[in-house]
Amino acid sequence: MRLLLLLLMVVSCLQAQWTSLFDGKDLTGWKPAHNALWTVENGVIVGTFDPAKPGGGWLMSEREFSDFALRVEFRCQPKDANSGVAIRDPLHGAKDPAYTGYEIQILDKPDTKMPTGSIYNIQKAKYMPLKDGWNAMEITARGRHIAVVLNGEKVAETDHDRSLRGSIGFQSHSKDEVIYFRNIRIRELK
Numbered sequence: 025m026r027l028l029l030l031l032l033m034v035v036s037c038l039q040a041q042w043t044s045l046f047d048g049k050d051l052t053g054w055k056p057a058h059n060a061l062w063t064v065e066n067g068v069i070v071g072t073f074d075p076a077k078p079g080g081g082w083l084m085s086e087r088e089f090s091d092f093a094l095r096v097e098f099r100c101q102p103k104d105a106n107s108g109v110a111i112r113d114p115l116h117g118a119k120d121p122a123y124t125g126y127e128i129q130i131l132d133k134p135d136t137k138m139p140t141g142s143i144y145n146i147q148k149a150k151y152m153p154l155k156d157g158w159n160a161m162e163i164t165a166r167g168r169h170i171a172v173v174l175n176g177e178k179v180a181e182t183d184h185d186r187s188l189r190g191s192i193g194f195q196s197h198s199k200d201e202v203i204y205f206r207n208i209r210i211r212e213l214k
Contacts, residue, residue: 044093045085045162045192046208057082057117060196069205071107071196082110082117084193091213094163094192097206102153104132104202108144110193111165112186115195127195128172130203141172141179147178152192158206166213 045053048067056062058081061072073080089112096109110117113125121127127144132154141161142151152174162173167188171181194205 035179041211042209043211044209046206048206051083053086054083055086055116057193067206069194069208071203071205073196073199073201074186075199078198078199080189082121082193082195083169084110084113084117084121085191086116088114089165089192089210089212090189091166091183092164093211094165094214095160095207095209096163097158097160099158099204100130100131100132100154101202101204103156105203106131106197107201107203108195108197109161109163110191110195111163111170112188112190113193114187114190116191121190121195123194125190126165126170126184128161130161130195141174143170143172143182143184144195146184147180148183149174150177152177152179162185164213 059074059077059079060081061074062083063070107130108127111119111126113121115124122144129138129142130140131143134151137143139149139151160175164171168183168185172179196203
């Protein structure tokens with residue numbers, strides 16, 4: 025019985041380390057950058073192309089993070105929509121996070137240069153087709169090391185030091201595409 029209680033306490037402590045970055049109600053703690061429309065619908069962040077200001081854009085966290093594990097669920101409409109998750113962007117989307125921090129690509133095309141899970145323009149991911157509906161991504165950044173797990177399978181990892189601290193964000197890239205994000209949780213690593 026004592027062992028079971030100890031195990032439950034350990035599991036509870038491990039789960040407590042994860043913090044939600046999105047309350048499911050509004051975009052508190054997030055700021056748009058460039059030209060995209062961001063809304064909250066039924067507890068989900070929705071990114072769409074803004075026809076009044078074409079060119080796509082980002083939704084960036086106001087907070088910065090250094091070493092962390094980030095979990096996010098996403099889905100695309102259409103399934104092969106182009107999007108991404110920004111990490112460690114020191115400019116909070118003022119320029120393209122793919123070049124100032126890192127972009128973890130979302131693009132379900134097997135013959136593309138950078139399929140889903142790729143660390144954009146740094147490390148190509150092993151191609152894994154996305155599921156219909158929700159997909160899960162976990163990104164771990166510790167020091168120079170970045171690893172990406174897509175739907176439970178590691179698809180990319182690298183050591184790189186372009187940026188070691190910055191904001192987290194989501195991309196709405198192209199016309200006639202919609203991207204959805206939910207269950208956005210982070211565990212800061214020490």
